[in-house]
Amino acid sequence: MxxxxxxxxxxxxxxxxxxxxxxxxxxxxxxxxxxxxxxxxxxxxxxxxxxxxxxxxxxxxxxxxxxxxxxxxxxxxxxxxxxxxxQATPRGRLRIHVGSATASLVIIPALPAFYELYPDIQIDIGVSDHMVDLMADNVDCMIHVGEIADQSLVARRIANLPFVTVASPAYLERHGTPLHPLDLGAKGHSMVNQFSGRTRRMDAHEFSKDGKRVDVAAPYKVAVNESHALTTAVLAGLGISQMIGFIAHPFLEYGQLVEVLPDWTREPLSVYAVYPPNRHLSAKVRVFVDWAAQLCGKHPQRKLRSDRRSSS
Known part of the structure; x- marks a missing residue:
């Protein structure tokens, strides 16, 4: 034996x-x-x-x-x-877990550049918007958007993701453009909501300006538990929603979505690289996390925010 x-x-x-x-x-x-x-x-x-x-x-x-x-x-x-x-460059099999939007819009499109640097790493990518059990599922690293409830895990913050409030042009043509967050609950508007697939808790719509915060509990027709579904619902004209900037960016760029309430912001979401406790952080995990942190830091969402400030 x-x-x-x-x-x-x-x-x-x-x-x-x-x-x-x-x-x-x-x-x-x-x-x-x-x-x-x-x-x-x-x-x-x-x-x-x-x-x-x-x-x-x-x-x-x-x-x-x-x-x-x-x-x-x-x-x-x-x-x-x-x-x-x-003695060697990072190599071997790397098992990661990534949220659906982060995987399809940020990580996977940039992988050719990663493989130019580290051609000997093989990546298995699990994709969903739910937390996984890193130990049970034998995952080396998880890129997670949002706070980490399990304090036993080791987490490194690698980026902050700003929000943007958006709607489709067709929706705004039918319902008008809100001028204040309170208009969302008082002037016939509908929101597209997102809820946790694990806890079923509905995400709040939060708006801040000049030190003042407004929490909006507006009516909604559709609520989803996945980021791509949220985008699809907003594009279909089902309501207004807050979404992470990098998800909204290409649709704003081509006019499929319109930013509303641009002077009102929401606390950014943190992105964490999460590791199982008591597991050695290998070279392949280290280089992937460093690369992912650099990638998130230079994503177009940053340009979106600076462009908006310069045009105001």
Missing amino acids: DQIQAMRTFARVVESGSFTRAADSLAVPKGTVTKHIQALEALVHTKLLNRTTRRVTVTLDGAAYYERTSSLLADLDHLGSSMVDA
Whole structure:
């Protein structure tokens, strides 16, 4: 038995909560996972996992063993990575998770430039607007827009994203252009709202000007839980909405959307690179995060804001 590999397999089962997910993340047959666990339990003369047809739980001895082995495996990974990092360019498979708009409008279009710098990195990109379990899903890094609720995760702020309030020309032709945020609830306007797919909580519409803040709870006809759907709904003339500048930018540039209430702003959203706790930050993760931070910092949304100020 390869004891180190068996320990890695055991750790993946604990982190993912499933023999099947552990096998998938390690790219081995499920039977191999079972054999590694059985061999490890025989080696330590202790039952480490309780397995039923519905779930896998860790025994008290298994929890203690996991705590010590995860630390040992992290040290081994750090030792191996530090040697590789000192002698070679970043390489290998990188698993990331990115929100849908950030992936399709920012990250993926710029990847050819990334591969000119780091041709030996292979990237698996999971795309959705929901937080994932980094440990269970074996994700190396997540680019997340918005605050991080799980304080156990390691997060690095890489950018701030300004909002812009927009509507379609057809909508404004039918309903008129609001001159104040309070017009949104008082003059027959409709909003397109966005809600959290996890908590179902509706995002607020916040407006600030000269130190004054106005929270608007205007009527809405459509609410969605995904950024591309939000854009589609606004383009269809279903209402006014606040969206992140980089999403709105191309539609504003070609006249498909119009900015409204330009003197009223909203607190920008922070973008974070998020890592699992107690996992060594490899060279491939470091260079990707540094590249993503630079990419977000020079995106056209910055130009959109400066152009608006110069034209006012």
